[in-house]
Amino acid sequence: AQSVTQLGSHVSVSEGALVLLRCNYSSSVPPYLFWYVQYPNQGLQLLLKYTTGATLVKGINGFEAEFKKSETSFHLTKPSAHMSDAAEYFCAVSGYGNKLVFGAGTILRVKS
Amino acid sequence: SAVISQKPSRDICQRGTSLTIQCQVDSQVTMMFWYRQQPGQSLTLIATANQGSEATYESGFVIDKFPISRPNLTFSTLTVSNMSPEDSSIYLCSGAWGDGYTFGSGTRLTVV
Numbered sequence: 001a002q003s004v005t006q007l008g009s010h011v012s013v014s015e016g017a018l019v020l021l022r023c024n025y026s027s028s029v030p031p032y033l034f035w036y037v038q039y040p041n042q043g044l045q046l047l048l049k050y051t052t053g054a055t056l057v058k059g060i061n062g063f064e065a066e067f068k069k070s071e072t073s074f075h076l077t078k079p080s081a082h083m084s085d086a087a088e089y090f091c092a093v094s095g096y097g098n099k100l101v102f103g104a105g106t107i108l109r110v111k112s
Numbered sequence: 113s114a115v116i117s118q119k120p121s122r123d124i125c126q127r128g129t130s131l132t133i134q135c136q137v138d139s140q141v142t143m144m145f146w147y148r149q150q151p152g153q154s155l156t157l158i159a160t161a162n163q164g165s166e167a168t169y170e171s172g173f174v175i176d177k178f179p180i181s182r183p184n185l186t187f188s189t190l191t192v193s194n195m196s197p198e199d200s201s202i203y204l205c206s207g208a209w210g211d212g213y214t215f216g217s218g219t220r221l222t223v224v
Contacts, residue, residue, distance in 0.1 A: 051211040102156075104153075
């Protein structure tokens with residue numbers, strides 16, 4: 001079984017500051033890990049994913065995440081926040097061919 | 113990656129009625145899933161749609177309320193039965209193959 005915990009339902013950063021959204025997972029099988037973004041009244045957009053191989057994964061819009069097995073974490077970062085990054089971010093976990101389980105989501109606010 | 117066409121995109125329904133949501137995938141996918149996203153909430157898995165057999169429902173969801181069909185590897189429907197205002201949500205279908213998932217654009221349902 002898989003589960004995801006996202007620490008912090010709301011995160012606020014200043015424009016140009018580092019973005020760090022935290023995600024910890026639990027999985028009984030080797031995990032596949034995902035970050036999705038959802039803008040208001042829009043669908044889900046895949047930011048990045050980790051399946052196997054390199055543990056540092058680069059995604060769209062300057063985001064990246066690092067899979068740390070020892071810490072069961074997959075935190076999302078971006079060096080410099082932009083106003084357009086304001087959205088809700090979901091971390092999700094699955095095993096190969098299995099259902100995708102989502103975290104509760106983190107709303108990112110970017111202050112000018 | 114595959115593209116999922118989901119319809120209707122939105123609907124307003126009377127309580128006590130039923131609505132069927134359709135998802136068509138442009139290629140064969142091994143597994144399909146149905147999610148619910150209640151206002152301000154994350155995505156909750158309703159069921160896994162299995163081709164040629166009954167769907168597998170998550171805890172808290174039952175077939176009488178959310179009957180699902182999956183007649184082939186490219187199509188699935190979800191029916192929301194005997195609706196009440198509490199069923200007002202966004203419903204999304206998802207297809208999985210290999211290490212990837214694709215989502216439909218969602219059906220925004222309002223029950224009045």
